[in-house]
Amino acid sequence: MNTPPPTFESRLERFIASPAGPFVAGLVPLLIVVLHLWIAWTKVASDGEPTTGLEWGALAFLAAEVWLPSVWAIAVARRPGTRMLVTGGLLLVSVLVGRILLNSDDNDKGFAVFLIPYAAVPTAAILWIAHAASDARQRVASTRAALTGATAAPIGERAAAFVLDGLLMGIVVTALYKNTMGGSDILRLVAAGGIATAYLAVGYATRGQTLGLAAMGIQIRTTDGTATLSWTRSLLRGLLLTTEVGLSAFAFFLPLLLDLALTAKSGHSAIDRLTGSAAFGSPPSGSEAVPALRNPPTQSAPED
Numbered sequence: 594m595n596t597p598p599p600t601f602e603s604r605l606e607r608f609i610a611s612p613a614g615p616f617v618a619g620l621v622p623l624l625i626v627v628l629h630l631w632i633a634w635t636k637v638a639s640d641g642e643p644t645t646g647l648e649w650g651a652l653a654f655l656a657a658e659v660w661l662p663s664v665w666a667i668a669v670a671r672r673p674g675t676r677m678l679v680t681g682g683l684l685l686v687s688v689l690v691g692r693i694l695l696n697s698d699d700n701d702k703g704f705a706v707f708l709i710p711y712a713a714v715p716t717a718a719i720l721w722i723a724h725a726a727s728d729a730r731q732r733v734a735s736t737r738a739a740l741t742g743a744t745a746a747p748i749g750e751r752a753a754a755f756v757l758d759g760l761l762m763g764i765v766v767t768a769l770y771k772n773t774m775g776g777s778d779i780l781r782l783v784a785a786g787g788i789a790t791a792y793l794a795v796g797y798a799t800r801g802q803t804l805g806l807a808a809m810g811i812q813i814r815t816t817d818g819t820a821t822l823s824w825t826r827s828l829l830r831g832l833l834l835t836t837e838v839g840l841s842a843f844a845f846f847l848p849l850l851l852d853l854a855l856t857a858k859s860g861h862s863a864i865d866r867l868t869g870s871a872a873f874g875s876p877p878s879g880s881e882a883v884p885a886l887r888n889p890p891t892q893s894a895p896e897d
Contacts, residue, residue, distance in 0.1 A: 606673040609680070618680045619664035622687035622709055626659055629691030658706055659687070662713035669720045679716060686712045718756055725753035725809060745860035746874035750809040752853070757805035759838075762789050786835050793831030797870075798824045806872075816871050830868040837864065 599607075608614050663683050670676040686709055693705040728750060766785040796803035801812040801821040813830070814821055822830065841849040856862040865871055 605677070609667075609676045610673040614676065615664045615668035618667050618676065619660050621680060622663050622683045623655060623660040625684065625687040625691055626655060626694070626706060626709070629694050630655075633694055655706065659709045662710040662717070666713040666717040666720070669717045669724070671724060675720070679720075682716070683709065683713060721749060722753040722756060725750040746809070746811040746872040748853070748857050748860075750811060750874065751856065751872055754803070754805035754809040754811055757808055758793075758803050759805075761804060762792065782839075786839060789835045789838075790828070790831040793834060794824070794827040797822050797827035797830055810874070812873050813870055814873055816865075816869055818871070818873055822868070822870055826868050826870065830864055830870060833864045833867060 609618060666683065667676050667679050670679050690705045690708050693702055697705070725747075728747065762785075765788060769785060769788070770781055793803060796806070797813050798821060800807070801814050806813065812821075821827075837848050837852065841847065852862050852864070856865075861871060
């Protein structure tokens, strides 16, 4: 029986689902922006205006600000259809950016390029949280009868919990800044850090969970998984995380990225190691279960 040849749509789906797919698809918005910039620069040259020679040097900046966020947003999507939808959305945003670069007389029109990462990064975060929440629900269901096999929480779920807690703290800190407009910036920064540290420490010491961790079904416990952290360890962990986030805001997110890479490689972050703690994806043996896993069914005998 002859197999019909694959259609263009099926080939495109297979390619976009491949590991190389996001890297190639991420070139689409980059090429569109570069094309519009080339047209704009050609127009400037034809008008007899001198060029600085720095224009093509901006391509490295564009690769960082356009291509990398686009690749991330596309790669986070798991289904080929979703990846193509994200690619199409970024294509539309890049066309809008290109039209602004060509037609606007504003001297700051170059900042329009930032519209692409401003669209790509939140899209990636939303998809990541959605996938992590789905994984958490599936994991909770599958481990309901196997609480003795505690495992390290997946990095995607930990990142999603971090984003959720960050959004919550962002709302609180924004409200603090609006209500203390006359205060010192240093004092407001210290107050914001203190609130974030206290929020984290109380969550770790009482339930082993912040609101973000609870949403993802994750608990922070001692490395052996037998108990929640002491108040001293909880305070230290909260202070270290708040400090890491604060430093990342002034160091191009480098501390967070390095800690993320360490967590992806070993399952434990630098803060986990410094505080003798670990993030468990399911309640460890002998400990109180998270609310979604309380009163589990009786465990069955293990199979040979």
